[in-house]
Amino acid sequence: MYQKTEDQLQFEDFYLPFGGRLRSGNRWIQLAKLLPWAKLEEQYAANFAKSGMGAPAKPVRMALGALIIKEKCGFTDEETVEQIRENPYLQYFIGLPEYQDEPPFEASMMVHFRKRFGLNDLMAINELICEEKPSKEAKHRDDQGPDNPEGGSNAGHLILDATCAPADIRYPTDLSLLNEGREKLERIIDALYGTQKGNIDKPRTYRKKARKDYLKTAKMRKARMKTLRKAIGKQLRYVARDLRAADSLLEQVSIETLTSRQRQWLETIRRLYDQQKAMYETNTHSIENRIVSISQPHIRPIVRGKAGAECEFGAKLSISLVNGYARIERLSWDNYNESSGFRKQVEAYLSRNGCYPAAISADQIYRNRENIRYCKEHGIRLSGPRLGRPQQVTKEQKRLTQRDNRIRNAVEGKFGEGKRRYGLGRIMSKLKETGECEIGLQFLVMNLEHRLRLLFCHFFETLFLSMERLIFRRNLAFMA
Numbered sequence: 362m363y364q365k366t367e368d369q370l371q372f373e374d375f376y377l378p379f380g381g382r383l384r385s386g387n388r389w390i391q392l393a394k395l396l397p398w399a400k401l402e403e404q405y406a407a408n409f410a411k412s413g414m415g416a417p418a419k420p421v422r423m424a425l426g427a428l429i430i431k432e433k434c435g436f437t438d439e440e441t442v443e444q445i446r447e448n449p450y451l452q453y454f455i456g457l458p459e460y461q462d463e464p465p466f467e468a469s470m471m472v473h474f475r476k477r478f479g480l481n482d483l484m485a486i487n488e489l490i491c492e493e494k495p496s497k498e499a500k501h502r503d504d505q506g507p508d509n510p511e512g513g514s515n516a517g518h519l520i521l522d523a524t525c526a527p528a529d530i531r532y533p534t535d536l537s538l539l540n541e542g543r544e545k546l547e548r549i550i551d552a553l554y555g556t557q558k559g560n561i562d563k564p565r566t567y568r569k570k571a572r573k574d575y576l577k578t579a580k581m582r583k584a585r586m587k588t589l590r591k592a593i594g595k596q597l598r599y600v601a602r603d604l605r606a607a608d609s610l611l612e613q614v615s616i617e618t619l620t621s622r623q624r625q626w627l628e629t630i631r632r633l634y635d636q637q638k639a640m641y642e643t644n645t646h647s648i649e650n651r652i653v654s655i656s657q658p659h660i661r662p663i664v665r666g667k668a669g670a671e672c673e674f675g676a677k678l679s680i681s682l683v684n685g686y687a688r689i690e691r692l693s694w695d696n697y698n699e700s701s702g703f704r705k706q707v708e709a710y711l712s713r714n715g716c717y718p719a720a721i722s723a724d725q726i727y728r729n730r731e732n733i734r735y736c737k738e739h740g741i742r743l744s745g746p747r748l749g750r751p752q753q754v755t756k757e758q759k760r761l762t763q764r765d766n767r768i769r770n771a772v773e774g775k776f777g778e779g780k781r782r783y784g785l786g787r788i789m790s791k792l793k794e795t796g797e798c799e800i801g802l803q804f805l806v807m808n809l810e811h812r813l814r815l816l817f818c819h820f821f822e823t824l825f826l827s828m829e830r831l832i833f834r835r836n837l838a839f840m841a
Contacts, residue, residue: 375458375460376460377460383450388813390454391813392809395816396490398456401421401422401425401489402422404485405425419465423457423466424478426454426455427474428802429809431471432799442464442465442468442471446464472795476792478798479797480689483801490808515716517683517718517719518683518722518768519721520769520771521679521682521772522679522699522724523678523679524678524680525673526678533653536575536592539597539599540575544568545630546604546627549623549626550566552618554610556614557610557614565602566603566606567599567602574595593637597637604630632658636651664696675694676796677693677694677697679691680775681710682772682775685811686808686811692800707721707741717741721744722744725745733748744765744766783806788800
């Protein structure tokens with residue numbers, strides 16, 4: 362059940378029992394003003410039943426506000442609740458009417474908050490934040506600037522790129538995955554046998570011998586391929602034996618004896634064994650939909666070819682950057698070619714702005730014949746050299762290429778901000794849905810920070826102009 366808030370909390374209404382007032386220029390006060398809480402509450406309330414039964418859910422300002430605090434400050438769930446309990450500004454931000462010394466909710470509620478905000482919901486909220494009407498001067502620069510020298514109907518500069526958001530898993534190897542699967546199978550066998558203890562004989566698992574065989578190879582500094590293959594074969598046979606033992610017990614014991622997590626482990630280990638056995642028999646090291654984590658089977662290897670990490674394990678996402686605001690255009694846990702979504706991203710720009718971009722700065726992978734033909738049909742200049750043999754470049758073309766590269770650096774800086782300042786460099790959530798929520802929240806927080814910077818820049822610009830006018834008037838009075 363969800364009960365809508367009658368009126369959103371105003372800054373002047375927040376009560377401090379120990380005296381004093383909140384400072385209106387505080388960053389959390391300003392951030393609270395940037396978010397359209399009334400619109401968000403209408404979308405949030407649609408996720409709950411209207412029967413009126415059950416305990417009322419936490420309001421949207423408390424749920425989303427707590428998630429924003431966590432991602433902005435890099436706290437854990439427990440630390441987020443403690444910081445909210447101690448800080449009156451954070452309590453105002455999540456919508457409490459007055460300061461209270463008790464925590465507003467348990468730390469476990471943060472998991473439920475993440476489940477309630479899907480990726481599509483966060484993308485819709487992000488659109489509300491990115492809705493910024495450009496000034497007349499900025500619009501004039503877009504129409505008459507270097508991106509559109511002929512003054513056509515196209516306007517603006519669109520920047521496209523893709524990156525990977527690595528998950529918090531250890532580097533997967535075939536040997537370590539099989540060993541982990543064997544250990545989890547042993548726990549499953551123990552749980553199944555516990556209900557029939559004394560009635561049947563416990564299946565043999567040879568866990569001590571299997572562990573010894575694993576450590577013998579795992580502790581080597583650099584095992585030979587022949588030694589590694591032999592160790593993988595042994596672990597495959599141990600896993601096969603344990604799977605047969607588990608199936609034998611399941612014929613006598615209901616699968617409901619296992620927890621939901623253990624049932625998920627069993628299903629994932631079956632798929633892992635089939636994949637590893639196929640690769641072992643064919644002597645290959647790649648297979649479709651390869652499992653790299655038993656606890657997070659949705660994660661796939663993303664081959665990036667970067668110098669620091671040739672292969673990453675997590676979600677791959679394509680973003681667009683316009684006027685400093687980043688939007689997630691596509692997010693997938695499977696690898697894909699980012700150039701395939703080029704047309705869809707340009708059409709999304711058209712639906713948002715009412716016109717095509719005058720220029721697009723993108724990586725070289727986006728420059729295929731189909732995308733170049735599409736840009737030519739709509740009068741869009743796609744950055745980068747022409748396809749085919751290298752041709753002589755004029756000074757104007759060289760200058761334009763250098764300018765496009767400088768503009769495209771903004772999206773690399775946005776990725777750096779997300780991975781260094783926020784948690785985009787390591788996704789800590791374990792579930793697929795909560796991982797997508799965490800990624801979406803980080804881009805939402807980065808756009809909020811961008812709007813907050815623009816707000817402070819506008820404040821100082823207004824203050825500077827006011828001082829300049831005052832000095833000018835004093836000079837006129839002095840000269841008179």
